[in-house]
Amino acid sequence: MPAKAKPSVNTIRKSPIKSPRKELVKYSVVVPVYNEEENVGPLSAEISAAMNGMPYEMIFVNDASTDGTLEALTALKPTHKTLRVISHRENSGQSRSVRSGVMAAAGDIIATLDGDGQNDPADIPALIKKMIRKDAPENLALVGGRRAKRKDTWAKRAASRFGNGVRKWLLKDEADDTGCGLKVFKRDAFLSLPYFDHIHRYIPALMLREGYVIEFSDIGHRNRQFGVSKYTNFGRLVVSISDLRGVMWLTRRSRRPGGVDEV
Numbered sequence: 001m002p003a004k005a006k007p008s009v010n011t012i013r014k015s016p017i018k019s020p021r022k023e024l025v026k027y028s029v030v031v032p033v034y035n036e037e038e039n040v041g042p043l044s045a046e047i048s049a050a051m052n053g054m055p056y057e058m059i060f061v062n063d064a065s066t067d068g069t070l071e072a073l074t075a076l077k078p079t080h081k082t083l084r085v086i087s088h089r090e091n092s093g094q095s096r097s098v099r100s101g102v103m104a105a106a107g108d109i110i111a112t113l114d115g116d117g118q119n120d121p122a123d124i125p126a127l128i129k130k131m132i133r134k135d136a137p138e139n140l141a142l143v144g145g146r147r148a149k150r151k152d153t154w155a156k157r158a159a160s161r162f163g164n165g166v167r168k169w170l171l172k173d174e175a176d177d178t179g180c181g182l183k184v185f186k187r188d189a190f191l192s193l194p195y196f197d198h199i200h201r202y203i204p205a206l207m208l209r210e211g212y213v214i215e216f217s218d219i220g221h222r223n224r225q226f227g228v229s230k231y232t233n234f235g236r237l238v239v240s241i242s243d244l245r246g247v248m249w250l251t252r253r254s255r256r257p258g259g260v261d262e263v
């Protein structure tokens with residue numbers, strides 16, 4: 001008999017794992033990582049400290065890194081019982097990595113953040129609290145982070161301010177900072193959005209398109225300690241032009257029923 005094929009990333013399902021407090025997992029922290037071997041150790045420890053006492057899991061998604069990221073993550077598993085590691089066989093980008101993590105997630109609420117340590121995991125609980133507060137709008141599906149004081153180069157901040165301004169003007173997506181990696185959202189809402197590469201910058205616009213309510217909160221931002229940035233300003237600009245046109249088309253072509261009732 002042929003050896004049983006390994007499950008592919010597309011067949012990894014919501015896991016029934018329990019949190020260390022034996023409650024079912026409610027919150028899944030999803031971290032996309034590409035060549036972040038020195039960052040995964042400190043970051044997983046910070047997530048564990050920030051989420052301590054909550055029914056959570058953390059899912060690191062290794063995007064076919066060419067350094068020792070996967071080995072570093074595997075070595076961390078005995079230390080963190082809440083850690084799951086998912087690995088792409090081929091590099092597919094940040095957005096696809098987040099999507100693989102969300103598809104595998106057991107929690108109904110997802111927190112995602114960059115794998116380079118620039119987002120502070122200590123900010124996650126406040127965003128979750130805002131999402132699940134009693135008087136939250138019924139349709140609230142996204143609480144996005146907004147980097148109050150960015151720790152990036154002057155050129156990156158300038159390009160980002162320009163890009164955010166153009167996008168907000170064209171899409172009217174209420175968002176000042178869609179490039180911020182830290183976001184909390186409802187799993188089902190996210191998976192109902194159309195997927196394309198670099199969708200992570202258009203989540204507010206696409207959530208509004210589906211009729212969801214979105215909110216934002218100021219969060220911290222830190223310098224990258226190890227490794228290098230995976231994006232260039234020019235590369236971002238080139239894909240942004242076609243992505244913006246695509247999202248404008250999607251927005252124009254949407255219709256909403258204003259609520260769906262079963263009678």
Ligand SMILES: Nc1nc2c(ncn2[C@@H]2O[C@H](COP(=O)(O)OP(=O)(O)O)[C@@H](O)[C@H]2O)c(=O)[nH]1
Pocket residue numbers: 032033034035036061062063091092093094097113114115116118181228229230231
């Ligand atoms: N999974 C995956 N993550 C990526 C890729 N490119 C960037 N990232 C991740 O996306 C996050 C943000 O990237 P980063 O290089 O810090 O961008 P910057 O902060 O805008 O310079 C980090 O967690 C990266 O590891 C990629 O091709 N695949």
Ligand SMILES: [Mg+2]
Pocket residue numbers: 114116118224229
């Ligand atoms: Mg970064």
